[in-house]
Amino acid sequence: MTLPRVLFVTGKGGTGKSTVAAALALALSRRRPTTLADLDRRLSAAAALGAMPRDSTAVKVTDTLDVIALTPRAELEAFIERIVPIRAISRRMLRSRTFGYVTAALPGLEAFLLLERLRIMAGDAALNDRYLVIDAPASGSAVELLSVSSGVKGIAPAGTLNRLADSIDSFLRDATRFGAVITTTPEDLAVREALETAATIRARVGIATVAAIMNCVPDLLFDTAELAAMSPLGGHARLAIRRNSAHEQAMLAAPRFADAGMMTVTLPMMFTPAIGTAELKKLGRVLDAKLIDR
Structure with a gap:
């Protein structure tokens, strides 16, 4: 499988979306220069x-990996500064009440300009043989972000914004340039939301889903007889049963993703109080073997 140039990582809150995005960027950077675009305000x-990173300025992590923080508001300000190059005037425009009315009348304009920035970054990545990994918003907000260009075309049926919207739609629908990676955990609610997210972005925007990343999957440590022998241990037995159950739920979820046309990559549970470089490298090695090197 050839990965697209841009990998958009989203998923239900609490499924390890940001951890997966960081591990994926780290793994890809071992093969080609990679940029991680962090859209999460917490910069996780x-x-x-x-x-x-600050002020949309890239920060180098290694010789082949850099990180940039992007926000919709910053992209709107940058757009205004491009079309009004005199800084004092552009700043006055952004602060004016009239401009506030204009942006209110064009819902999604900031998000639309953020997508345009990602499209331009994807073009640069293709020219320079780079990957772009996006730590995107959680699935509900991500669907809204990816759908915003169709709303802009409804408001602006002709002109510059309409042409930009067509370019963004073409970019998002090109499976060689853009693909979604959806994170989940073995729990049924997270699996159902991941499936719904994949179906929605495919139907609404025509976006291809590269993979479902099943995060936090513990190894199966005990068989039925061992669990029965542990029953007098009370809380320890319940913990062992819960651990086995999470593993079994992950195995049951994989065929559901396959039926939806998605491959599944399982990542191990990391029994650590925090995720650091060592843990990201371990997760990255799994992603490299199961996703990147397929």
């Missing part, structure tokens, strides 16, 4: 890699 993926 960037922080896991030891980087704290």
